[in-house]
Amino acid sequence: MTDPNSFERHRYDVIVVGAGGAGLRAAIAAHDAGAKVAIICKSLLGKAHTVMAEGGIAAAMGNVWSEDNWKVHFRDTMRGGKMLNHWRMAQLHAQESANRVHELEEWGALFDRTAEGLISQRDFGGHRYARLAHVGDRTGLELIRTLQQRAVALGIDVFMECTVTKLFRDDEQRISGAFAYWRESGRFIVFDAPAVVLATGGIGKSYKVTSNSWEYTGDGHALALDSGASLVNMEFVQFHPTGMVWPPSVKGILVTESVRGDGGVLRNSEGRRFMFDYIPEYFKAETADTEEEADRWYDDKSNNRRPPELLPRDEVARAINAEVKAGRGSPHGGVFLDIASRRSTEYIERRLPSMHHQFKELADVDITAEAMEVGPTCHYVMGGVAVDADTAESVVPGLYAAGEVAGGMHGSNRLGGNSLSDLLVFGRRAGEHAAHGATEREQRAPVSDDDIRAAAEAALAPFEQDGGENPYTLQHELQDVMHSLVGIIRQASEMEKALEEIARLKERAAKLTVEGHRQYNPGWHLALDIRNMLRVSECIALAALERTESRGGHTRDDFPTTDDSWATVNLHCIADGDSVAIRHEQLPAMPDELRELFQET
Amino acid sequence: MTYDLNLRVWRGDASGGELTDYVVPVEEGEVVLDALHRLQATQTGDLAVRWNCKAGKCGSCSAEINGKPRLTCMTRLSIFEPGETVTVTPLRTFPVIRDLVTDVSYNYEKAKKVPTFSPEPRQADGTYRMQQEDVQRGQEFRKCIECFLCQSVCHVIRDHEENKEAFSGPRLFLRYAELQMHPLETNDHRDAAREESGVGMCNITKCCTEVCPEGIKITDNAIIPVKEHVVDRSYDPVVWLGRKIFRRSSDD
Incomplete structure (x- = not known):
C-alpha cells in the first residue's frame, strides 16, 4: 500500500497549491512565463473561498474620484494595518492593482459601470475614495470565474479534489516536489517539481464562528512551516464586524461591508448610531463626528469626513463587541445593521442582490424593509508565510506563497477590498518568479523513495x-x-x-x-x-x-x-x-x- | 427548538447502494446541509458530501431532496411538514462516486470546448468603455454558481447517457450566450455553438430555469437567443414553431 513505485507520478516546473484567486492568477502567470504548470486544489475548480468575496477589488483607478492614485491607496493600506505592513508589499500592491483589474476585463470580466462607461468603484472602510471595482455584491465569483475560464483556455492542468499533505526538499533543502491524495479514490500522487506556489488561503476553520469554508484549515501555513519557512504576524486574525448571527445555522456567514459602503449604518438596541462613540484618536482627523457630516460624505468627499461606520474592520468589530457586552445588543447577540431606512428598495436590490437573497432565504429577513442583526465573525488571517516582497519567495528556495497564506502585506489589519487585489498582484508575481526560478534550475533530483x-x-x-x-x-x-x-x-x-x-x-x-x-x-x-x-x-x-x-x-x-x-x-x-x-x-x-x-x- | 428529523440518505458507490434511514436531532432555522453535517459528525464519519461556502454562493452541495434538484445549504428544514421524512439522493444525471458525491467531470470537459473570449483592443487610455445596460445581459449569466442543477434536471441528458457526447447542457449554453452578448467580443461563435454545444437538441421545456438557485432565466434569456443566433429559423423546428405560435411579428 505504501510502495512508491505504485503511485501516480507527474513532473512539472511549477505546482500551484490552491485554485482561488491567487492560485489561478499564479498559474496563469507561470504558464505565460513558459513553465509547465499544474494546479492542485482540494475542491472542484471554481469553488474556492474567493467565490465568497462580495464587496470588490481595491484599485486606485480614479474612475469615480480622480483625486485617487496609488500613493493614497498605499497610505490608506498602511494606516489600516497600523503601519506594521511590509512597506514594499503595500507599495507594489497599490501600484499594480489597477492593471490587474484591467487585465480581468480583457479576459471577459463584466464589472459594473460608471455613467461614462468606466469600471464603477464603491466606498469601503478605511479607503479615502470610492475605490472598489465590483459586480453587485458578487465580485469574488466574477473574479474566480474569469480566472478559471482563462486557465482552462490556456490548457493548464488541474488536479481537482486533490489534497497536498507534504512538500519535499532535496539535499540542499530546496523544494523538489509534493505529495498528495485524490479525495475521490484516496490514491496517492507524487509530483516532482522545483517550484511550489502556496495559494491555500486561510485558517478560519479553527474558529467556531467564521465566514470561512471547510477548506480553510491552514494547510499552506503548516506545509510552509514544516518545510523550514517562517510565518509572520500570526497574532493578527481579522474578525469581520458583520457576520449573520441568526438563525444559529448561519451564524458567521458574511454580510458584506458594501452594506455600509453603500449607506448602511450600525445601531444598538437603543437605536443609537454607536460608532460615533468609538472613534479612536488615530483616525479622529479623518472621521465625521456628526451624523449630518457623515451622511453628506457619500456625495461630497472634499468637504466632509468619512462616517465612523467605515472605520477599518478591527475598530468596528471591537465596537460591536463592546456594545453587546454592555447589554445594548440585538435580541440574538449582535447589533442592527440598517440600510432599509436609508436607501430605496430599488437601490438595495441592485447594489446588494446576494445580501437580499441570503437574508430572505436563510433568515426570513427582508433587508429592504428591516434591519439585519450582525456580529463579528472570524474572516481572515493577516499572518502567513514570510516572503520576499518582489518575488513572493520564502526563505526556502523554490517555495513561494501568495494571497491569504502569505504574510506581511496587510500588517496588523487588512482593509476590505485589499484581499482580491492582493491575490491578483502577488499571485501574478509568485507565478512569474516561480516559473523563472524553476526553468533556471537544471539539476533536479527526483524525490526519494524513502521520503515518499x-x-x-x-x-x-x-x-x-x-x-x-x-x-x-x-x-x-x-x-x-x-x-x-x-x-x-x-x-x-x-x-x-x-x-x-x-x-x-x-x-x-x-x-x-x-x-x-x-x-x-x-x-x-x-x-x-x-x-x-x-x-x-x-x-x-x-x-x-x-x-x-x-x-x-x-x-x-x-x-x-x-x-x-x-x-x-x-x-x-x-x-x-x-x-x-x-x-x-x-x-x-x-x-x-x-x-x-x-x-x- | 430541537426536534428529531427523519433523514433518509442514499449510501453507496458506483457498484450500487441503498436508501438508509437515520434520526438526526436538528434545530430551528437549520438547513438540510446542517442535518447532513450533524449526521456525519455523530453517526457516519465517512458520509461523502460536497460543500464549501454554505451560503448559496459556490454551488458545491447540490443533491436531490425528495426528488428535486436543490442546494442542500439553501433548503431550510422548515419547508417540510413536521414528521415528514426528508430523502436526500445524489444528482441523477451524473455517475455516483460515493454517497451524495457524483462525478461532475462532464461539465468541466464541456467547458473546455467553449471558445476563448477574444476582445477588441483597449482604448488609447488603457480602458474599455461599456454601458451598464450593455453589460447587464452578460452579468445575468455570470451569476451562475455552477451547481449543475440545471444539468441534472435537463431531460436531454438526465436519462439519456447517449446524448452527453453531443450536448453540453444549459450551464454551457449560458457561456455561449455570454460570448454572443459580450460587448467586447470580436469573434462569431455560431459554428461552435451549433456544432460543439448541441443547442439544437434543447426543446425549451424550461426545467433548467425552474431549478436555477440564482434565478437566471436560462431558457428565455440565453438558450432561445443562442438558438435564434445559430440556426436558420427553418432549420430548427422548435424555434420555427415557437415563432409561429408565440412571437409572430411583423417580419414573419
Whole structure:
C-alpha cells in the first residue's frame, strides 16, 4: 500500500497549491512565463473561498474620484494595518492593482459601470475614495470565474479534489516536489517539481464562528512551516464586524461591508448610531463626528469626513463587541445593521442582490424593509508565510506563497477590498518568479523513495491508529478553544490555557480513528486537516501571547494600548520539531520618500 | 427548538447502494446541509458530501431532496411538514462516486470546448468603455454558481447517457450566450455553438430555469437567443414553431 513505485507520478516546473484567486492568477502567470504548470486544489475548480468575496477589488483607478492614485491607496493600506505592513508589499500592491483589474476585463470580466462607461468603484472602510471595482455584491465569483475560464483556455492542468499533505526538499533543502491524495479514490500522487506556489488561503476553520469554508484549515501555513519557512504576524486574525448571527445555522456567514459602503449604518438596541462613540484618536482627523457630516460624505468627499461606520474592520468589530457586552445588543447577540431606512428598495436590490437573497432565504429577513442583526465573525488571517516582497519567495528556495497564506502585506489589519487585489498582484508575481526560478534550475533530483514512503505512511496513519478519537469532535473542541480563549479580545491567562488545551488536543490527534475506507472519506480528510489546524492554532496563540500590546486585529485586555516599542517588531513562528518557536525580527524600514506621504493628515 | 428529523440518505458507490434511514436531532432555522453535517459528525464519519461556502454562493452541495434538484445549504428544514421524512439522493444525471458525491467531470470537459473570449483592443487610455445596460445581459449569466442543477434536471441528458457526447447542457449554453452578448467580443461563435454545444437538441421545456438557485432565466434569456443566433429559423423546428405560435411579428 505504501510502495512508491505504485503511485501516480507527474513532473512539472511549477505546482500551484490552491485554485482561488491567487492560485489561478499564479498559474496563469507561470504558464505565460513558459513553465509547465499544474494546479492542485482540494475542491472542484471554481469553488474556492474567493467565490465568497462580495464587496470588490481595491484599485486606485480614479474612475469615480480622480483625486485617487496609488500613493493614497498605499497610505490608506498602511494606516489600516497600523503601519506594521511590509512597506514594499503595500507599495507594489497599490501600484499594480489597477492593471490587474484591467487585465480581468480583457479576459471577459463584466464589472459594473460608471455613467461614462468606466469600471464603477464603491466606498469601503478605511479607503479615502470610492475605490472598489465590483459586480453587485458578487465580485469574488466574477473574479474566480474569469480566472478559471482563462486557465482552462490556456490548457493548464488541474488536479481537482486533490489534497497536498507534504512538500519535499532535496539535499540542499530546496523544494523538489509534493505529495498528495485524490479525495475521490484516496490514491496517492507524487509530483516532482522545483517550484511550489502556496495559494491555500486561510485558517478560519479553527474558529467556531467564521465566514470561512471547510477548506480553510491552514494547510499552506503548516506545509510552509514544516518545510523550514517562517510565518509572520500570526497574532493578527481579522474578525469581520458583520457576520449573520441568526438563525444559529448561519451564524458567521458574511454580510458584506458594501452594506455600509453603500449607506448602511450600525445601531444598538437603543437605536443609537454607536460608532460615533468609538472613534479612536488615530483616525479622529479623518472621521465625521456628526451624523449630518457623515451622511453628506457619500456625495461630497472634499468637504466632509468619512462616517465612523467605515472605520477599518478591527475598530468596528471591537465596537460591536463592546456594545453587546454592555447589554445594548440585538435580541440574538449582535447589533442592527440598517440600510432599509436609508436607501430605496430599488437601490438595495441592485447594489446588494446576494445580501437580499441570503437574508430572505436563510433568515426570513427582508433587508429592504428591516434591519439585519450582525456580529463579528472570524474572516481572515493577516499572518502567513514570510516572503520576499518582489518575488513572493520564502526563505526556502523554490517555495513561494501568495494571497491569504502569505504574510506581511496587510500588517496588523487588512482593509476590505485589499484581499482580491492582493491575490491578483502577488499571485501574478509568485507565478512569474516561480516559473523563472524553476526553468533556471537544471539539476533536479527526483524525490526519494524513502521520503515518499514516509509521506504515505503519515497519510494513512488515521486508519492504523486505534485510539477511538473522533476527528469531528476534536475539530469542534479546537474551535471552542480558539473562539473563547484566542478570540477577538485576549488576555495572557486565557492564551496560556489555550496553549495547554492545544497541547492536549495534539496528543489526542495522534489517537484519531477513522471509519470506512479511502474512497471519498471526509472523516479521513478531516483527520489529516486537523494536524494543520492544530499547528496553525499554536502559532496564533503563541504569537498573540508574546505581543504585549493591542494593535489592529490583536486586542489584549491586559495590554489595551498600542505600544511604540512594538511598532517595528515582527513576530516570526518557526517549526521546532512538533512545536513552534517565536523569533523577533525588525520590520523593514520604509524609504524616506514614502515616509513623507504620512506627514500630511 | 430541537426536534428529531427523519433523514433518509442514499449510501453507496458506483457498484450500487441503498436508501438508509437515520434520526438526526436538528434545530430551528437549520438547513438540510446542517442535518447532513450533524449526521456525519455523530453517526457516519465517512458520509461523502460536497460543500464549501454554505451560503448559496459556490454551488458545491447540490443533491436531490425528495426528488428535486436543490442546494442542500439553501433548503431550510422548515419547508417540510413536521414528521415528514426528508430523502436526500445524489444528482441523477451524473455517475455516483460515493454517497451524495457524483462525478461532475462532464461539465468541466464541456467547458473546455467553449471558445476563448477574444476582445477588441483597449482604448488609447488603457480602458474599455461599456454601458451598464450593455453589460447587464452578460452579468445575468455570470451569476451562475455552477451547481449543475440545471444539468441534472435537463431531460436531454438526465436519462439519456447517449446524448452527453453531443450536448453540453444549459450551464454551457449560458457561456455561449455570454460570448454572443459580450460587448467586447470580436469573434462569431455560431459554428461552435451549433456544432460543439448541441443547442439544437434543447426543446425549451424550461426545467433548467425552474431549478436555477440564482434565478437566471436560462431558457428565455440565453438558450432561445443562442438558438435564434445559430440556426436558420427553418432549420430548427422548435424555434420555427415557437415563432409561429408565440412571437409572430411583423417580419414573419
